[in-house]
Amino acid sequence: MTVDATQDDWIRRAKTLAFPGAHIIDGADHHGGGGTFAVVSSRDGQVLADVADGGAAEVDLAVAAARRAFDDGPWPRFAPAERGRVLLRIADLIEERRADLALTVSLEMGKPIGDAHDIELRALIGTFRWYGQLADKLTDESPHTAPDALALVTREPAGVVGAVVPWNFPLTLAGWKVAPALAAGCAVVLKPSENSPLSALHLGRIAVEAGLPPGVLNVVNGNGPVAGKALGLHPDVDVLAFTGSTAVGRHFLRYSADSNLKRVWLELGGKSPNIILPDAPDLERAAATAAWGIFFNQGEMCTAPSRLLVHSSVAEQVTEAVVERARALRVGDPLDPATEMGALVGPDHLDRVLGHIHAGVDAGARLRTGGDRVLPETGGVYLSPTVFDRVDAHSGLAREEIFGPVLSVLTFDDLGEAVALANATEYGLAAGLWTSDLSTAHRVSRALKAGTVWVNCYEEGDLTVPFGGMKQSGNGRDKSAHALEKYTELKTTWIQL
Template sequence: MANLSNGGDTKHIIQIPEIKFTKLFINGQFVDAISGKTFETIDPRNGDVIARVAEGDKEDIDLSVKAAREAFDHGRWPRMSGFDRARIMMKFADLINENVEELAILDTLDAGKLFSMGKTVDIPGAANMLRYYAGAADKIHGETLKMSREMQAYTLREPIGVVGHIIPWNVPSGIFFMKVSPALAAGCTMVVKPAEQTPLSALYYAHLSKLAGIPDGVLNVITGFGSTAGAAISSHMDIDKVSFTGSAEVGRLVMQAAARSNLKTVALELGGKSPLIIFNDADLDQAVELALLANFLNKGELCVSGSRVYVQEGIYDKFVKLAAEKVKMWRVGDPFDSQVQQGPQASKEQFDKVISYIEQGKREGATLLAGGKTCGDKGYYIEPTIFTDAKDDMVIVKEEIFGPVMSLMKFKTVEEVIERANNTKYGLAAGIVTNDLNLTNRVSRSIRAGVIWVNCYYGFDNDCPFGGYKMSGFGRELGLHCLDQYLQVKCVVTPLYNSPWL
């Protein structure tokens, strides 16, 4: 058991726990991969190996799908009342809360996420998401239909079957439960593949699901690589639906594999290059704070990051000056330090990718206002970076960087900024900063994106549907609409008594 000081605060010492769960979780048991292979999961704070984790492959996916199929076709979970499923999901949520510190530590070690945010936001939020969908489990209703002929009919909403969930590495706990919670409430069984960069908390959640009473085979967790285990999920003939969050490039591969196999339904939450539009009447201090938050929260590793910041010409110069001052106070460092605002990028691969984009921005002629360099002599730390004089046709403005890089641009008119904001292949989110209600309504209805945040950013809530337009994907996470993705609609029709159909 190692000790790590929390930002020099001697009153609080973080206890780094022993890593308990490193094997695949299939049919209620932790097991080695059939091949016996393992892979390293790396601490992005220093590049050290945290643990070796079982490397699942196609054969392991086959075993887990077999278990999930048996649990769906013959098991208790789909046949339980919604009330009984909800009761077990509530217990699952309680167990998460009881282990919140250890789970937050795992996500900090694996993903470089801020421990303070994990402990107060991410992990409690995961538990609350379970509770939200537990509350919906016994409220899944069909309809009675008024037929135009001498018949009566009603609809049933039934679980879709075995679901494959493929999880990204940037928000390992939140997205795990964004997918698992509604699928559990609907009565589905599932195979979950967490990102190879961040497997540890997913395996811990598998352990807690067993303790909560979720039947064997309902929730299976296979750690491994996207090109093997992930591809096996997408192409598996006995999986009824795939839910994927990740890049647009991999999303295409998931769709292709689903189409070539059994035409399983697919939900995709893909990348983004979201605009943050700041008008002349905005409160300047608030606008700058929102821009820093929109770009540098979670080290910019969020698909909805507002990395295209359009500032109206009347306040542009003041905005640039204030942003340059405030970004100097943005603290980068050990994510276990409670005073730090930005930890390391989640992996060496992502670190190198972000640095390459920063160099690309310099070559394209954007002006480096702040940052642009690495921090420290070990680990994957990058300074919060702001470019000015950016142009819409620059690579740093067009492509998703997934790192702490902001592109600042000036605009004149409302018509101009709407056109420029929509000039992207993505459409996941957008932000508007103004005190003009008419302007808010006009712009929010004109931007082609799945969620619009006005005078705020990252306004997520369990009750608020989330998803994208265009190449940001399709389908919606969160909200009660999300349940529809895990349900089939069946219509039952019978003739009325003494009708000619008898």
């Protein structure tokens, strides 16, 4: 399929897809004994596939396979260059099957097909290629000591990694964890969201086909409170990497305390501020980017700029521009290349987002546009792009992560107030700032409590820079060489000469 494919082309291709349903354990399909659960497309409410429902027994088998692969298998003992070549083969196979993988993501979680193909799959391919190329570029240390001793500091793979990933970017976020863990020489048990297991199962099969030894990457389907909990509590898991809600992140910390004190790395929620100052280099572009940022991926992003903080002197101008763009946004079938905003992941999530909207109205915020379900005749889960202004800084709209296409506009009169508003949240994942003044850009960026600050842009970056949060948005970093710190241990060897 090419970029010129039509909605009918994608619909026809969807009818030919064969979805995997079994877990991948020790390099082979494993159906388990826990029954199955249905994966339902938020596009039209239709069942895509029934997949094996994993529990503690399947997690035990997968962890045991990963432990054997790590303790006795060849993967940690491969030359780093050889591990890199396998990761590059995985990237090549993903590229060959890019259309089907994008289609799977679009069907299982509602992402527009253009975004799935051009953004999600591009990120996944790029991630495996980047870590494949990095694998043999890392160096150890030999600190300067007294002449009668030699000190060596080496990085060694941490062991068995449990990776639990969400549904909003099911392949991108899996890649951000799996690729660096494999590059480091670890073995992995991947637990995808129960809403989006199909793309992860495809990825697991591609990895086996690319030559990854049995047990090095296992994929176990299942519900978070069952399979995820079993992975978090497992005494043979050395590292747990999780992306998801702050509430679930707390559970994984408890699981670590109640088991083997495994290291837990968390990338959690966000309520990211996007600050527009009167001297923004282009107010129209700032407003357009603010609208794109909150409505991209249906607002189902931890970094979504859900709080638009605008100086009072330009607030009405900027808000009107955002509202205009929201009203013009094309909401519709994820398989239509013209669609700009697809379906939310499921009915329960829609109800949750609508609950936040209704609470915002009750709290006195002004609903400028949207706020209602659309296209119910399709059987899918669609919501109109929603913008509130006159939002109380202490209200739920300003403080709680909604994880949907809902923007809250707040105003300020001076820079100190803007920074205080931006930091008045338990989260610290990302922030945006629009200004033409270089000094302001540096001073405000330093003052913002966020893992990433975008200046005169939003959601920009590449694999060379780390990604992660502060405060209750988590710890550790995905992307860049820093991600390897999560999956390695430092060892000091002191040799007396």
